Amino acid sequence: MDIAGLFLESLGTLTLNKTRTGLAILGIVIGIGSVIALISLGQGSQQAIQSQIESLGSNLLTVQPGAVSQGGIRGAAGGSTTLTMDDAKAISSSPQITTINKVSPELSRRTQVITGGSNTNTQIVGATPTYAEVHKVTMSSGNFISQRDVDGMTKVAVVGPQVVTDLFGENANPVGQTIRVNGQMLNIVGVTASKGGSGFMNQDDVIYVPLTTAQKQLFGVNYLSSIAMEAKSADVMVGAQDEVGYLLLGRHKLSDPTAADFSIFSQQDILNTASSMTGTFTALLSGIAAISLLVGGIGIMNIMLVTVTERTREIGLRKALGAKKKIITTQFLTESIILTFTGGIIGILFGVCVSLLITNLMSIPFALSPSSILLAFAVSAGIGILFGWYPARRAANLQPIEALRYE
Amino acid sequence: MNKKAIIKTTHLTKIYKTDVLETVALSDVTFQIAKGEFVAIMGPSGSGKSTLMHILGALDLPTSGQYILDGENVGELADDELADIRNRKIGFVFQAYNLLPRTTAMKNVMLPMAYADVPKEERLEKAKKYLEMVGLGNRLEHTSNQLSGGQQQRVAIARALVMNPAILLADEPTGNIASAQASEIMDIFQKLNDEGHTIVMITHEPDIAEHAKRIIHIRDGKISADGNGHTQKKVKS
Numbered sequence: 001m002d003i004a005g006l007f008l009e010s011l012g013t014l015t016l017n018k019t020r021t022g023l024a025i026l027g028i029v030i031g032i033g034s035v036i037a038l039i040s041l042g043q044g045s046q047q048a049i050q051s052q053i054e055s056l057g058s059n060l061l062t063v064q065p066g067a068v069s070q071g072g073i074r075g076a077a078g079g080s081t082t083l084t085m086d087d088a089k090a091i092s093s094s095p096q097i098t099t100i101n102k103v104s105p106e107l108s109r110r111t112q113v114i115t116g117g118s119n120t121n122t123q124i125v126g127a128t129p130t131y132a133e134v135h136k137v138t139m140s141s142g143n144f145i146s147q148r149d150v151d152g153m154t155k156v157a158v159v160g161p162q163v164v165t166d167l168f169g170e171n172a173n174p175v176g177q178t179i180r181v182n183g184q185m186l187n188i189v190g191v192t193a194s195k196g197g198s199g200f201m202n203q204d205d206v207i208y209v210p211l212t213t214a215q216k217q218l219f220g221v222n223y224l225s226s227i228a229m230e231a232k233s234a235d236v237m238v239g240a241q242d243e244v245g246y247l248l249l250g251r252h253k254l255s256d257p258t259a260a261d262f263s264i265f266s267q268q269d270i271l272n273t274a275s276s277m278t279g280t281f282t283a284l285l286s287g288i289a290a291i292s293l294l295v296g297g298i299g300i301m302n303i304m305l306v307t308v309t310e311r312t313r314e315i316g317l318r319k320a321l322g323a324k325k326k327i328i329t330t331q332f333l334t335e336s337i338i339l340t341f342t343g344g345i346i347g348i349l350f351g352v353c354v355s356l357l358i359t360n361l362m363s364i365p366f367a368l369s370p371s372s373i374l375l376a377f378a379v380s381a382g383i384g385i386l387f388g389w390y391p392a393r394r395a396a397n398l399q400p401i402e403a404l405r406y407e
Numbered sequence: 408m409n410k411k412a413i414i415k416t417t418h419l420t421k422i423y424k425t426d427v428l429e430t431v432a433l434s435d436v437t438f439q440i441a442k443g444e445f446v447a448i449m450g451p452s453g454s455g456k457s458t459l460m461h462i463l464g465a466l467d468l469p470t471s472g473q474y475i476l477d478g479e480n481v482g483e484l485a486d487d488e489l490a491d492i493r494n495r496k497i498g499f500v501f502q503a504y505n506l507l508p509r510t511t512a513m514k515n516v517m518l519p520m521a522y523a524d525v526p527k528e529e530r531l532e533k534a535k536k537y538l539e540m541v542g543l544g545n546r547l548e549h550t551s552n553q554l555s556g557g558q559q560q561r562v563a564i565a566r567a568l569v570m571n572p573a574i575l576l577a578d579e580p581t582g583n584i585a586s587a588q589a590s591e592i593m594d595i596f597q598k599l600n601d602e603g604h605t606i607v608m609i610t611h612e613p614d615i616a617e618h619a620k621r622i623i624h625i626r627d628g629k630i631s632a633d634g635n636g637h638t639q640k641k642v643k644s
Contacts, residue, residue: 322494401466
């Protein structure tokens with residue numbers, strides 16, 4: 001038989017046995033589809049984390065009170081009250097500091113916020129106008145905290161879109177309404193644009209108030225919880241860190257840098273932490289992908305083994321009627337190739353659809369690299385073809401009467 | 408023997424070995440079948456008649472002894488050459504029909520020709536001709552599960568004949584078929600033999616064996632009697 005004849009024969013056998021063919025294709029579709037969906041979801045989450053970190057601001061330096069303990073976890077932040085407004089002013093005005101553009105003194109605390117019938121627990125950030133510049137905050141309506149608000153200690157608030165949803169419902173415009181924080185009524189003057197993010201990274205679940213209002217009226221303190229600074233360029237980050245460090249050491253009357261009662265993070269530190277985190281994440285994903293490839297592969301192997309072993313008698317009959325070994329193995333190979341390619345293409349589409357759906361629901365970016373499609377397809381198709389061909393070859397090597405008697 | 412011997416076996420022996428047991432299925436079987444004969448091989452179950460049939464059909468190889476089919480020493484052939492012998496020289500009719508499931512009568516009959524690379528037009532034409540010959544001209548496009556047992560066996564006969572083989576081997580051809588249809592099948596064999604086809608048939612039913620002109624009795628792996636239905640001559644064992 002020639003190739004075209006064999007192809008038609010294989011196609012004929014496959015279309016005659018619709019249930020068997022359908023089940024085999026389904027096995028391959030699930031195998032390839034799940035691998036592709038998983039890989040795509042993983043890559044999407046990774047991109048989401050990266051873009052969130054980048055949206056924190058660029059060339060960012062942050063001074064926080066207290067020393068950094070093992071693993072980057074800061075201990076007893078609330079207890080340290082060593083950073084003050086004077087420190088922030090010194091950084092922006094000292095002649096020793098040549099590499100810092102903007103300084104944003106900040107006081108942030110979590111507290112309960114009440115309006116009308118609803119309430120929520122959220123982050124209150126006492127800020128100055130430079131906060132918006134340093135942290136790349138943009139407005140979707142109204143205005144950010146102004147210098148006049150800070151100077152006059154006005155009772156105004158700028159809210160993040162998540163807070164709007166939690167307190168006023170989706171798509172409501174709360175500008176002009178009031179919220180109650182620690183017994184003070186604050187007038188909402190603006191809503192920030194969404195930065196995305198979720199969970200502990202959520203930059204939309206924030207209420208900004210003038211720094212002075214936060215210190216004096218809401219929390220009754222006079223220290224800062226952090227000072228954020230924008231360096232002039234990415235190249236001077238290390239120099240800026242040193243300059244600010246020495247200035248603050250001098251101001252806090254400390255001579256030994258190891259005894260510093262503050263620590264300075266650069267955005268580079270955060271990015272490094274993040275990239276080691278995404279590295280772990282990537283390893284996790286590769287593990288999941290490998291397991292799903294294995295599971296999908298075993299599924300495909302099973303269905304092919306069963307369908308071909310079930311046909312041992314047919315192979316015996318074909319041999320009895322004069323089919324040579326090569327004809328039989330080629331026929332089953334052709335059938336396996338048709339099955340795995342049909343199943344593979346449907347599986348790729350299926351996987352892409354599933355991950356599109358899930359990334360949409362979870363609002364993370366859709367990402368899929370061609371190499372992962374290729375990997376999933378190659379492994380699954382390889383397994384499908386191998387286990388379609390191998391039992392057929394084994395049956396073709398039997399004496400025809402043994403194959404005919406096979407139960 | 409004045410007629411040309413189409414089957415010639417000498418000292419055929421088949422031993423099945425397992426780890427603990429050695430079963431002698433055939434022991435020192437020697438006989439000839441001439442062209443145009445209609446031979447029935449009879450024997451109780453376990454006598455070795457099926458084993459003999461499988462060796463005659465080149466579906467299995469003997470442990471020792473020689474088997475010459477139409478001038479070819481079957482024992483010396485490689486796997487693919489055996490496939491060729493089965494394709495061109497032997498037509499099988501199995502007890503269980505062994506048609507391809509869910510496949511039309513035409514496609515079943517065309518299958519051996521496909522393996523022999525017969526051109527498509529010739530395949531169609533011959534398949535149709537042989538199906539008409541066995542009385543299934545109006546069932547060409549029926550699939551095997553749409554046909555009765557007797558009809559399926561007639562498709563199998565058409566398939567066995569389509570390559571114009573040297574011998575027709577039938578293994579209990581009426582074993583699964585109701586008696587009315589069984590006699591139709593036997594009529595077809597009778598007619599084929601009258602036309603000059605050499606037929607070797609295995610059966611354990613005496614009334615079916617009577618259609619044959621010569622009956623070989625097998626018992627315990629040996630030929631116990633050989634001759635025509637009425638003048639059986641005992642073979643010394």
